[in-house]
Each structure stands twice: as C-alpha cells, then as structure tokens.
Amino acid sequence: MALPDTLPRLRRGPVVLRAFEERDAGLVVSAASDDLIPWITTVPTSGSRRDAVEYIARQHSRLKSGAGYSFAIADSETDAAVGQIGLWLRDIDEARATTGYWIGPGHRRRGYLTAALQALTDWALTLDEVERLQLFVEPWNEGSWRAAERCGYQREGFLRSWQQVGQQRKDMFVYSILSGAPVPTDS
Template identity: 60%
Template sequence: MVPDHVPTLESDRVRLRAWRLEDAPVVQAVADDPLVPLITSVPTSGTLDDAEAFVRRQQGRLDEGSGYAFAIALADTDEACGHIGLWTRHLDDGRATLGYWLAPAHRRRGLLTEALAALCEWALTFDEITRLDLFVEPWNEGSWRAAEACGFEREGLLRNWQRVGDEPKDMYVYARTR
C-alpha cells in the first residue's frame, strides 16, 4: 500500500521532502526559464505570492489524489533546488509517471540523477506500482541521460504527444519496470 503522506527520502547529496513555503525562492528562480513554466504549473510572474501559490498546490497534490510532489533539496543545507513528482493517476493499471525540474544553478551536477534514482527505488517498493513512465522531449539530452542512468529504457517516440506552450511536441517515452 502506498503511503498517505509525503515521506522524506535521502541519498548522498539530495533529500526529497515535502514542499515548504520557504522553498518559494527556487520556484522564482525558474519562473523565467524558457521551458519549465510551459510544461509545469510554475508561474511565469516570478512574484513571491505566485511562487508560494505553487508551493501550496504541491502540498495539496496527495490530498487531491494526483500523487506525490517532492522538493529536491541539497542534503547538506536542505535548500530546495528543484522538484520531482510521482504521479499516480494510472495506479489502478500499475503505472505511475514521473516528472522533474531543477533550477539552472543546480543543473549538470548529477543531482537530478540522484533524486530520480531515490524516487524510483522508493516507488518500486510498492506492489501497486509495476511500471514507471517518463516523457522527455528528444532535444533534452540531460533529462533522458538521467533517465537512462536510472534504469529507464526508451520505448519509442510519441509524435505530437504533449502541447508545450502553443505547439504539440514529440516526446520520447521511457519506462522502468520491476
């Protein structure tokens, strides 16, 4: 049985934990990113009020039944540096979907790979989850390399799979199974 709370998951350099209002600055740090606000609910305004509203939405994800929203925090300082989620809309079919982003200052250091590995290890301990899915734009090599490093396999290219901004975009579909 999957838990009814957002746990804290630890690894060497990252901690996955529930979002807190004091994490709003990391949301503000990605508000002007060219991609993150287009494919997530991160606001483009960059205001503290809007960043705190994003945090509150993440805090409510489990209660609304959509899944587990984690802040990715640095293990040594507990400073939030990104977001990772385990979305359980298809749990009745044995599937969960993952999504993530990191603030620009924390990219290209292996932190995302470490966070993804920790979340996958935890998620696959639950009998209800037999498959984890990821959808990644073909150009996003950093993201799909992190997925592959964590045992995900590319299963194919989905044409016009997801609207990003005003355009339908192709996505690679990746899966990791038990």
C-alpha cells in the same frame, strides 16, 4: 508496501526529497524565468513570491487529492531546494505511475537530477500498486534522458506530437522501468 498517505522523506547521495516549504519560494521564482519549466509544469510564469507560495500550496494538495507525491529536491548538506520531482498516480488503477522533474536554473549539472530520480524510482518500485514507472522527455533534452538511462529506464519509443508545450505540440521519448527489473546502483 502500499501507497503511503504521507509524503516520505527520501535521501540519496547529494539530495533529499522532502515536502516543499514556504522558504522554497525563491527557487520557484527563479524557475519562472526558465525558458521551459513554466510551459511543462504548473510553475507560475509571473515570478511573483505570492504565486510561488501558491504553487507550493498546490504541491501539498497533490497527495490529498490523490494526484500523487510532489517532492522538493533539496541539497542534502544545506537542505536548500534545487528542483522538483513527482510521482503521479493518474493511471495507478492500471499499475502505472509517471514521474516528471525539473532542476532550477543555477543548480544543473551537479548530479541532483540523477540522484533524485534514482531515489524516487527506488521508492516507487517498492509500492505494491506500481508495476510500471514511466516518464516522457523531449528528444532535445539529452541531460534528462541520459539521467533516466543512468537510473535504469529504457527508451520504449518516440511519440509524435505527444504533448502541448506552450503554443506547440511536441514530440517526446517515452521511457519506463518495471517493478522487479534490476535497478542500477550508484555509478
């Protein structure tokens, strides 16, 4: 399947991946208070509703600009947004895509991240242009890298001083999964 020009709606277990809506501004406002999310994403640090709505508008522009697909992670029963996950296409001309994600404060440790990452991975690996899907995780973020491993990603290495996070350069683990590699089923 070729890269779609619209954002699909993906479902897996307790989550639905869907387009952001203005009603999701409260989640973005809550994410602004997190110690890390605003430093590694474009979530505004202000915590204002106006800035949250502008963030949501930027998520819609990602597809139009060719940057990638930005999904709200929503609870499958309530459709309330709990986080964000993206498929980023900066290196798609080399058959590589990157994913990144966050789960808002108050919504963690409920299986949302693993389900969302598995849904995105399953979909991304059906795209003709994606041969390699990768992600970068700080070594201390065990919840994130364990979710990646549960979804079939393999740790490939340790990248020293890989990314600017706030005022400091941070080390990252690099994980990947390849097209054609077996993807685990629900565990």
